[in-house]
Amino acid sequence: MGKRTLVLKFPKKLVNQPITYKLVKNYNLKLNILQAKVTPEEEGSMVIGIEGPDKKIKEGIKYLKETGVKIQPLIQDVELDKDKCTHCTYCVTLCPTQAFIVDRKTMEVSLDKDKCIACGICVDVCPYNAIKLKLG
Ligand code: SF4
Ligand code: SF4
Known part of the structure; x- marks a missing residue:
């Protein structure tokens, strides 16, 4: 089991997509949204904590990157x-x-x-x- 804190940046086209829902449903990760906001340019940013088996965390991060979510370097x-x-x-x-x-x-x-x-x-x-x- 592992834990990661991620800072996500969502481009405008992804702001209303059920991305975090899919992280929980498809990768069986426990998710804690620490902060979520939309900037005036309508970009989204979110700080999340994820918890689950290491393999699922890796797969979930890969899914985020593939959908176009930017993960800010730690x-x-x-x-x-x-x-x-x-x-x-x-x-x-x-x-x-x-x-x-x-x-x-x-x-x-x-x-x-x-x-x-x-x-x-x-x-x-x-x-x-x-x-x-x-x-x-
Ligand atoms: S100056 Fe910067 S670090 Fe200091 S209280 Fe204001 S926002 Fe926070
Ligand atoms: S102090 Fe700054 S970097 Fe640390 S958790 Fe708060 S907002 Fe984030």
């Missing part, structure tokens, strides 16, 4: 740059695992690395480039 490490962060809290609500902590007294934002699944969403949304990443 990020190995995420760092919050305290010199650049303005504590605007924009990333806080978008993080699927609530890995950002807001100190209610000072309103300072910090990152709990133990909760971070390295999905990269905060890297994309931070207006001040305050999040550094290391690609795997």
Whole structure:
């Protein structure tokens, strides 16, 4: 049995397709949708956790790629740059695992690395480039 966290990008033509349903039904995978959103350009992005036999996970990932879903490379490490962060809290609500902590007294934002699944969403949304990443 294995577990993977994947960041998926759906082109416009696939946004309304039952892709995750097929992952569960055809590959017998347990699926946990951690975050799903559609951008203004109507592209979809989704962070999912999948669990099942290793062989089925591989087959499911192959199916995703064949349908045209892009799988973002896994990020190995995420760092919050305290010199650049303005504590605007924009990333806080978008993080699927609530890995950002807001100190209610000072309103300072910090990152709990133990909760971070390295999905990269905060890297994309931070207006001040305050999040550094290391690609795997
Ligand atoms: S979005 Fe960027 S600047 Fe704003 S709190 Fe998050 S890391 Fe800091
Ligand atoms: S990469 Fe950013 S958005 Fe994703 S889990 Fe880690 S802190 Fe949250």
